[in-house]
Amino acid sequence: MSARPTTTPLRRINRPQHFMAARTISALILREMTTSYGRSPGGYLWALAEPALGVALLSAIFSIGFRNPMLGTNFAMFYATGLLPFLMFNDLSTKTAQAINYSKQLLAYPRVTFIDAIAGRFILNFLTQILVCFIVFSGITLCFETRTTLVWETLMSALAMTACFGLGIGTFNCFLMSMFPVWQRIYSILTRPLLLISGVIFTLEAVPQPYQNWLWYNPLVHIIGTVRAGFYNSYDATYANPIYVYAISILLGFFGLVFLRRYHRDIMEL
Template sequence: MISQTMTVALPDTPRAAPMPQSLKPPRFLSARTITALILREMESTYGRQPGGYIWAVLQPVGMIVLLSMAFSLLVHKPPLGTNFLFFYAISYLPFDVYSSLQGKIGSALSYSRALLFYPRVTWIDTILARFLLNTLTLFTVFFIVTGGINLMYETRAHISLIPLMQGLSMAAILGLGVGMTNCLLGGLFPVWDTIWAILSRPLFLASGVLFLPEAMPPAVRDGLAWNPLIHIIGLVRQGFFPTYENNLVSLTYGYGFGLVLMVLSLIFLRAYYKTILQQ
C-alpha cells in the first residue's frame, strides 16, 4: 500500500493595496488649511469693499490726524519730538496693533464656526490664520504710515530696530494672549464680551498714547506700570528716539503677561473648544 501525501497549496496572504493618491493625507495639512483660511479672510475683509487694503491705512491715519489737530490747538509742541503727526503715529499705531489683534482673535472661533465641523480644520488653525494675516497687515500699515510721515516732515527721529521690533512683537503677543482669553471666556460665557467692552474702554487713556508716563506723578506712574501697553508704547518710542528714557519698560513683564495668557488659553481652549462650538 503506497501512501500518498497530498500537499495543499495555501493561497498567498494578500498584501495591502497601496492607498490611492487621492486618499493619502496631504502633506503640510495644517499649513494648507491656514493658507486657505487666510485667503478667505482677505476676501471677506478687504476684497468686498471699494479700496480694499487702502482702508487699512486710511483708518489709523484719520485717527492720527484728528489727535494731532486737537492737541496742536492746546499745546505748541508735542511731548516728544517736533511733529504732532509723528508723535501720535508712534503712540497710537502700537496700541492699534494690540487692539485690532485681540478683537480679531477673540472672534476667530465664531467667525469660522461652520468650517470647524470639517475634520481638516482645527480651532488652532483659525486662530493662527487670523493672527498671521492681521499681524502682517498691521505691521505693514505701521511702517507705511510712520515712514511716510518721516519722509514728509522733519521729525528728528533716528530709527533703532531692536527696541522698535521688540515693542511691535510685544504688542502682537499681547494681542494674541488677550484675544485667545476673550475667545475662551466669550465662548463659554457670552456676557463676557459686554463686560470686556466696558473694562477695556479706559485702556486708550491709561496706555500713554496721549502723554509721556514719566511726566506723571510717582503714584500715577507706578500704577500705569502694571499696564503692559505702557511698556509696548515706550519701546516703540525708544525705537525712534533712542535718547528717550523710560524707566518703566520691562521686557520680562511685557512679554510674560502676553505669554502667560496665551499658554493658559491654549490649555483651556483645547479642553473646552467643543463646548464653545455648541453654544
Template sequence: MTALPAKTPRNRRLRSARTILALMLREMATSYGRSIMGYLWAIVEPVAALALMTVVFSVFLRSPPIGSNFPLFYASGFLVFNIYVDVGNNAARAVQYSRPLLEFPAVTPLDTILARFLLNFLTHLMVIAIILTGIIEIYDLHQIMDFRKLILALVIAGGFALSIGVFNCYLFVAYPSYAQIWAILNRPMFIVSGIFFLFDQVPQPFRDILWFNPIVHIVGLMRAGIYPTYEANYVSVTYVIGISMVLSLIGLHLIRRYLRDAMNL
C-alpha cells in the first residue's frame, strides 16, 4: 500500500491560503454581486460619503489645526479611524457570516476572519488612495508626504483592526447582545480619537488620558506621514502593536477553546 504524503507545514499553509482566497471570492460574490460594478460601488460609496461629510464639516471648521486644507486634515484622521470601525467589525462577524462553511474540515474560524479582513482592508486601502489623491488634485495641493510613516500607519491600523476582529469574534457569537454593547461603547471614539483636533492641543490632564487610546497614535502617525512638519512625538508604535498582540492572543484562545461550544448553543 502506498503511503499518503505527510501533511507538512508548507502543505498546510498552501491549503490555508487557497481556503482564504476562496472565501474572499465568495465574500465578493455575495456582498458585491457577481459583476465588477458591485465591487466598484463598494469603493465609490465610502468616497462619496466622506466627500459629503467633508463638505458639511468644512463649513463650520474652515481653518484646520495643521495645514491649510480642511478636507485633507479631516481625511487624515477619519480614514484610519474607519479602518478600525469597519474592518474590525467585519472581521469580528466573519464566523457568523461563514458559519455553514465551518462544517468542512478545510475551513477554520481563523481562515474566515483572515479572508474577510483582507478583502475589507484592501478595499479600504483603495478608498484611501482614491480620496487622498482626489483631494490633492482637486485643491491643487503641493503636498510632500513621508510615505514610510504613511504606510506604517496603515499597517498598524490594519493590524489593530484585525486584533479587534479576533478578540470580538467569539464574543459576537456567544453573546449576541454584546454587538450592540460594543457599538454603543464605540460611539464616543469618533470624538476622542483626534479626528477633529490635534492631540498636542488637548489640555492636561485629558491629554494623558487620551494617550491610552490606540487610535490617537494611529491618527497621529498618519498625519505625520501626510504633514512632514508635524512631528507627533507622542506616537508609540510599540504601544499599539503591544495592545494588538494582547487582544489577538486573548481572542485566539477564546476561539480555540470555546467557539465551537458557543456555535452549538
C-alpha cells in the first residue's frame, strides 16, 4: 500500500499595507507622467518654459520703467524669487485639487484610495517644480551678475512652506471641487488677483499702511519673503512667520481629509 503524497499548502504572502500603498502611489505617478507630459510635444520642456518666459517678460517690462529692482541689481533674479514660489504653489494646489476627478475611474478599485491619488499627484508635481526652480535659478546665476548669496536653510524652509500650503489648499479644494463642481469656477475668480497681492512684483515693505497689514494675512507673502531672504543677505523678512503658514496649511488639509473620508463614497457616485 503506497503512502499518499503530502502536499504543502501555499502560503499567502501578506505584504505590509505601507508597501502596497507605495506601489499604488508609484503607479499613479507613472500614469501622471505619461498622461500629463508624455503625450504633448515637448513634455517637460513646457513646464520649464512657462516660468522662464514669465520671468523674462516681467524683467523686460519693468526694466523699461525702473532703473533698479527693489532688491539687488538684477530684475530677472528679483522676479524669479517671487514668481517661481507663486507658480509652485499654484501648480501644487491646482493639481492636488483635481486628484479625485483625474483618477476617478481608478478609485473604483479597492486598493486605490483618495489619499493615494492625492499623494501621487502632489509628489510628481512637487519634484517637477523643484527641478524647474533649480534650472531657472541656475540659468539666471550663470547668465547675469546677480550679487546674491544663497542661504540653503532659509530656502529649504521656504520650499517646505510652499509645499505644505499647496497641499493644504489643494486637499481642501479637492473635496469642494469634487463635491461641488461650481466651486472650481468660483475659486478661479477669487484667486485671480493673487499674483498682484502676494508680493511677486514688490516687497511688503513697499506697500503703504493699512494695506501692508492686510496683505500680511496672505500666506504667500510670507513664503515669497522667505525665498527672497534666502537669496539677498541684505533683506531681512522679519514679518515672515512660518508657524502661521503651517497652521493655515495643516488646518485646511485636516478638514479636507476629514470631509473626503466622510463623503468620498458620495463623490464617487456623482
